[in-house]
Amino acid sequence: MASPAEECVAFLQGTDVFGGLPAEDLSFLARSLTEVALEDGQVLFRQGEAADAMYVIREGRLIVFVEDKGQPRALTMLQAGRCVGEGALIMAGGRSASVRADAPSRLLRLPTTAFEAAVAAHPSLRRVLSALVAERLPGLIDASLRSDVRTELSWKRLARGEALFRAGDPGDAVYVLARGRLGAYRERPGAEEELVAEIGHGEPVGELALLTKEPRVLTVKALRDSDLVRLSAEGFETALVRNPQAFVPLVRTMAQRLRAATAASTTHGGIHTIAVLPLGPGVAVAPLLQALDAGLRQDGATVLLGAEEVDAVHGPGASAASANSAAALHLTEWLNTVEGGHDYTIYRCHPAPTAWTRTCVGRADRLLVVASGVERPDLGALEALLSDAASPPRELVLLHPDGRRRPAGTAAWLAAVRPVRHHHVRLDHPDDAFRVARFMAHRAVGVVMSGGGVRAFAHASILRALRERGVAIDFLGGVSVGTLAPATFAMGFTHEEVVRALRAIMVAPGQPVKPYTLPVVSVFSTRRGERALQGVFGDTGIEDLWINYFCVASDITRGELKVLREGPVWRAMRASGAFPGLFPPVPDGGNVLVDGGLFRNLPVDVMRDLCPGPVIASDVSKERELEVDPALTTSPHPLRLLWDRVRGARGAPFPTLTSILMRSIEAREASDRAELRKSAAFCFMPPVAQFAIDELDSMEEVVAIAYEYATRKVEEVPPSIARAGGVRPASSPS
Numbered sequence: 001m002a003s004p005a006e007e008c009v010a011f012l013q014g015t016d017v018f019g020g021l022p023a024e025d026l027s028f029l030a031r032s033l034t035e036v037a038l039e040d041g042q043v044l045f046r047q048g049e050a051a052d053a054m055y056v057i058r059e060g061r062l063i064v065f066v067e068d069k070g071q072p073r074a075l076t077m078l079q080a081g082r083c084v085g086e087g088a089l090i091m092a093g094g095r096s097a098s099v100r101a102d103a104p105s106r107l108l109r110l111p112t113t114a115f116e117a118a119v120a121a122h123p124s125l126r127r128v129l130s131a132l133v134a135e136r137l138p139g140l141i142d143a144s145l146r147s148d149v150r151t152e153l154s155w156k157r158l159a160r161g162e163a164l165f166r167a168g169d170p171g172d173a174v175y176v177l178a179r180g181r182l183g184a185y186r187e188r189p190g191a192e193e194e195l196v197a198e199i200g201h202g203e204p205v206g207e208l209a210l211l212t213k214e215p216r217v218l219t220v221k222a223l224r225d226s227d228l229v230r231l232s233a234e235g236f237e238t239a240l241v242r243n244p245q246a247f248v249p250l251v252r253t254m255a256q257r258l259r260a261a262t263a264a265s266t267t268h269g270g271i272h273t274i275a276v277l278p279l280g281p282g283v284a285v286a287p288l289l290q291a292l293d294a295g296l297r298q299d300g301a302t303v304l305l306g307a308e309e310v311d312a313v314h315g316p317g318a319s320a321a322s323a324n325s326a327a328a329l330h331l332t333e334w335l336n337t338v339e340g341g342h343d344y345t346i347y348r349c350h351p352a353p354t355a356w357t358r359t360c361v362g363r364a365d366r367l368l369v370v371a372s373g374v375e376r377p378d379l380g381a382l383e384a385l386l387s388d389a390a391s392p393p394r395e396l397v398l399l400h401p402d403g404r405r406r407p408a409g410t411a412a413w414l415a416a417v418r419p420v421r422h423h424h425v426r427l428d429h430p431d432d433a434f435r436v437a438r439f440m441a442h443r444a445v446g447v448v449m450s451g452g453g454v455r456a457f458a459h460a461s462i463l464r465a466l467r468e469r470g471v472a473i474d475f476l477g478g479v480s481v482g483t484l485a486p487a488t489f490a491m492g493f494t495h496e497e498v499v500r501a502l503r504a505i506m507v508a509p510g511q512p513v514k515p516y517t518l519p520v521v522s523v524f525s526t527r528r529g530e531r532a533l534q535g536v537f538g539d540t541g542i543e544d545l546w547i548n549y550f551c552v553a554s555d556i557t558r559g560e561l562k563v564l565r566e567g568p569v570w571r572a573m574r575a576s577g578a579f580p581g582l583f584p585p586v587p588d589g590g591n592v593l594v595d596g597g598l599f600r601n602l603p604v605d606v607m608r609d610l611c612p613g614p615v616i617a618s619d620v621s622k623e624r625e626l627e628v629d630p631a632l633t634t635s636p637h638p639l640r641l642l643w644d645r646v647r648g649a650r651g652a653p654f655p656t657l658t659s660i661l662m663r664s665i666e667a668r669e670a671s672d673r674a675e676l677r678k679s680a681a682f683c684f685m686p687p688v689a690q691f692a693i694d695e696l697d698s699m700e701e702v703v704a705i706a707y708e709y710a711t712r713k714v715e716e717v718p719p720s721i722a723r724a725g726g727v728r729p730a731s732s733p734s
Contacts, residue, residue, distance in 0.1 A: 005030055008108070011058060015081045017128060018056075025122040032114030038062075038101035045085065047098045047334070048313045053111045054086045060105025066097050066341050067313075073301070075341050077102065096330075096337035156230045158182075158222035160362045161390020164205065166219045171209025173230050177201055179336050180226025181365055184218045193219065210236050224273070224392060225362040227336070271440050273339060275364035275392070277349040277357065279371040279382060285348070288370060288397060288425060288433050292346055295437025300343025305335075307348075307356045319356040328359075335363065344440070353385045361385065364392045366440065369417050373398030373407055373424060377416035386417065396422040397436060403429060403492055403546070410543040411566065424546050432546075435474050439612060444474035445721060446611030447618070448604055448680075451480025451577070451597040453693025455620035457502055458686040458706030459485035462618045464495040465710035471717060475548045475611035479596035479603055480577045481506075482620070483551040487569055488536065490545040499703060505532040507696050529583075533570035540569050550610060551576040552596035552603050555588070561599045562588070563606055604676045614681035614721045620688055621673060682717055684710060 002010065008030045012018040018026060036055065038044060044055065047066060057080050064084065065072045075097060078084055084099055084107075119125045156175065158164060164175065167187050177199055185193040196218065199205055209216050210233055274292065278285045289304060296302045307319035314331070321328040339345045347360035361367060369386070371377070379386055386394070396419040398407065403426045414422060421439065425432040438444040447466070449459040459482055466473060476486035484505060488498045542549055543566050553575040555562040564572040575586035575593040586593045600606070607615045677683045686706040691698050 008033060011108075012056070015056065015083075017083055017086075021128070022124060025118075025124050028122055029110070029115075029118045029125060032118060033108045033110055036107045036109050038105045038107065040101055040103055042101050044099040044101065044107070045095050047095055048315075049095045051085065051095050051112075051330070053109050054115070055084045056108040056110070057082050057084065058106045058108055060107075061102040062099050062105060063102045064097050064099050066338060072098070073341055075337070096334040154230045156228040158226045158228070160222050160224050160392070161388070162222050164220040164222070164228070165216050167216050169216045171206060171213065171216060172233050174207045174210050174233075174236050175205040175228040175230050177203050177205060178227045178229055179339070180228075180363075181223040182220050182226060183223045184220050187219055198223065221390075224364060225332075271365045271442070272343065273345045273347065273363050273365045274368060274440055275347040275349055275360040275366075276368045276370060277361070277382070278351040279369060279379060281351045283351065283370055283372055284399065284427075285370050287427055288368075288399070288436065289346065289348060291430065291433030292437045292440065295434045296344040296346070296441055299441045299443070301341070302344040302346065303338060303342045304346045304348065305338065307350065307354075310356075319359070320354065322355060331359070335359075339363075352381055358385070361391060367392045367394040368397055368436070369394050369419065370397045370399065371413065371417075373400045373410075373413075374405070376409065377413050379416060394419045395436075395439070398422065398424050400424060400426045401428070402426055406491070406540065407544040407546070408540075411541055414543060414566070421548070422543065423548070424544075426546070431472070435472070435547075438472060438474055442612040443720075444611050444613040445472045446475040446477065446607040446613065446615045447473050447486065448476075448602065448607040448615060449478040449482040449486055450602045450617075450619045450621055451478075451482045451595070452601075452620035453481055454506075454695050454698055454702055455686075455688045455691055455693060456481035456484065457506075457699050457702045458620050458688050459618050460489075460495065460498045460502060461703055461707035461710050462684050462686065463489045463498070464707060465714040466616070466717075467495075468711075469714045469717065471616075471714070471721065473547065474613070475550075475607065477550045477552070477603055477607050477610075478576070479552050479601055480579075482618075483573045483576050487545070487549060487551070487573060490547040490549040491537070491540070492546045501536045503699065505529065505536060507699055530570065530574060533573060537569040537573075542566055542569055542572060545569070548611075550606065552600055552606060553578070553586070553588075553593040554596055554598035555591050556580075556585075556594055556598070557591035561596070561603075561606070562591075562593055563603075563610075600676075602673055602676045604680045608679070615679075616682045616684070616717070616721065617677060617680035618684040618686070619673070619677055620686055681721060684713055686710065 005027065009023055009026045012026050012030070013021070013023070018029075035058075036044070038060065044062065057078055059080055061080075062078045062084055063074055064076050064078065065074045067073070085095065115125075115128075156164070158180070164182065179201065181201075182199040182205060183195050184197040184199060186196050187193055199220070205220055205228070206216065276285055276289060276292070293302055293304050310319040310331070311317065314334070318331060321331055335345075345363075347364060349357040349360045385391065394417065396413060396417045398410065398413060400407065407424050410422065410424075423432070423436050423439070425436065435444065447463070449456065449462070456478075459478070463473070463485055473489070476490050478484070478486045484502055485498055488501045493501065542551075542564065550563055550565045551572050553562045553564060553572070554560075562575075564575065571586065575588065576596045577583070578585050578594045580594045580598070596603070601621060602617060602619050604615055604617050677685075686709050688702050688705055691702055
């Protein structure tokens with residue numbers, strides 16, 4: 001009969017971690033093992049306690065869990081033969097999770113000090129560390145491969161901004177990203193590095209250089225603090241020969257990346273960790289944090305962490321641990337576990353560059369910089385942190401007490417913070433804060449509107465129906481006359497105010513909308529129209545609108561589409577509607593801008609690039625814009641056309657100069673419009689095709705017909721788009 005020591009060695013040899021080690025070495029290690037018995041429900045250790053030993057489950061079943069707002073949240077269940085608490089051997093610090101028995105259980109306890117002494121006496125036991133690293137590998141590499149390469153594995157930790165390798169370096173290893181986020185950059189002589197891809201949890205890195213035996217092509221850096229598992233080139237080649245089938249997931253990942261590169265697309269990972277950084281102690285971030293927490297919970301498990309929560313778990317001052325200290329390493333492991341158990345982690349930073357603030361920023365996929373929208377920019381002590389090129393992509397949130405005073409001076413804030421996007425949040429408008437959550441969750445709703453002359457007035461009714469239905473509107477865009485309704489809506493106007501503004505701009509009583517001028521640059525003058533635009537928008541900048549907004553113009557100097565997101569609203573709209581030949585173009589930094597419809601009359605693709613979420617389109621274009629009498633073979637004499645109009649002759653009228661020029665602009669991209677409509681998540685097509693694009697006197701009728709249509713059509717908007725992020729905006733007055 002085997003002795004207890006021999007039974008213990010036999011048991012260890014049957015586990016993944018200790019299997020394959022010499023019996024002599026395991027016998028030496030077994031002397032340090034003690035048995036622990038747990039009753040059903042009994043806790044082995046708790047989150048935050050000192051990590052002084054590892055355990056091997058001999059019999060029974062354990063549950064690993066973390067505390068989420070005072071409630072236990074199970075992470076995984078472990079059976080006999082598995083290890084628990086192995087972080088005590090890999091990294092100093094405390095427990096990152098709690099463990100309790102789910103059935104009567106027996107465990108073997110291995111103290112950290114005893115393991116270190118055993119390794120000193122029997123160096124082969126170092127293989128246990130490699131095996132533990134293998135056990136922590138993401139699911140990309142299967143179990144059979146992990147058993148082959150365990151001796152060639154090691155951990156690699158990168159701080160934000162640190163390079164894993166650079167273009168031209170030899171391919172000496174392949175990595176798997178365990179936690180964090182990486183960016184792959186293409187280096188360009190004399191220019192900034194270009195981000196070509198983002199690498200997320202569980203993805204391999206650097207595998208191509210090992211297969212081709214050529215130098216690295218791209219530079220890879222940490223976009224946030226990251227942990228990786230490293231497999232040496234020797235271990236990679238050995239495992240490939242022994243078990244080629246195990247590399248199928250790796251090959252699939254490479255194929256996906258190759259396909260993405262061929263399509264010239266950039267992979268953008270999702271946002272999972274968000275750091276909220278107030279610029280000053282007086283900035284009230286509590287409403288924003290509450291909205292983020294509630295809004296993101298619609299998409300998954302969310303946790304909100306500040307220094308207070310960390311200190312409550314780990315003791316006073318734990319959040320202020322200095323970098324590279326044992327306490328900081330423990331905090332890192334604990335935060336890794338918390339993030340792993342949630343879909344979103346929201347970090348509440350101090351309004352100063354403290355150790356905790358740097359920890360939060362280092363772990364963030366996205367940094368929300370929060371400031372008072374009624375004050376001038378002042379970064380104060382945070383300027384150095386925000387100037388760090390390695391800081392995460394940031395978004396600016398400007399808080400306003402209410403909506404009575406419109407934003408002003410936003411351009412100065414944008415210049416100081418340099419965000420990828422900004423948000424205006426009125427503290428008395430709850431959905432403004434929920435809008436930020438929708439952007440973080442990649443379900444912000446963009447609404448884009450086409451040009452189309454008088455028919456574009458129908459967009460006002462589409463916006464009214466969406467608001468009454470409770471559909472969130474987070475980003476607005478338009479082209480030509482289709483810029484008017486979304487811009488006034490973004491100003492915070494009610495439907496009645498939107499219609500009044502459109503009438504004031506386009507149908508001013510007693511004044512010619514299109515006064516003729518000397519036809520040197522254009523047929524019509526725009527002075528009255530510019531005064532009308534300025535009367536509605538004043539000196540408001542696009543960046544000062546309550547809702548994010550853009551309009552497009554055509555840069556005929558460069559031959560490309562120009563997306564206008566900053567500067568005076570009225571001037572951007574003038575450029576977007578500058579029909580070539582009809583209205584004078586708009587100069588722009590030495591270039592010439594004309595009507596955006598020349599290149600894109602339904603900029604759905606622009607909205608998709610700017611707004612992370614579904615896009616709703618409203619298209620008032622007509623498939624057959626110009627029709628004439630089929631019997632005609634030549635153009636009628638102008639006097640004949642004039643006489644026909646005076647006497648009200650029936651039949652298809654001959655197009656006017658205005659309609660010919662306008663249709664000429666639209667016709668260039670008309671063939672692409674059907675595809676653009678299909679690419680939208682939902683599309684409105686109001687039945688207003690019977691109105692000529694210059695039939696301005698029909699504005700009221702267009703608005704009425706479009707509203708009747710929109711109230712029916714809006715019921716077809718999918719529920720996934722229609723939900724309003726936690727609140728349903730109040731319906732506008734009828």
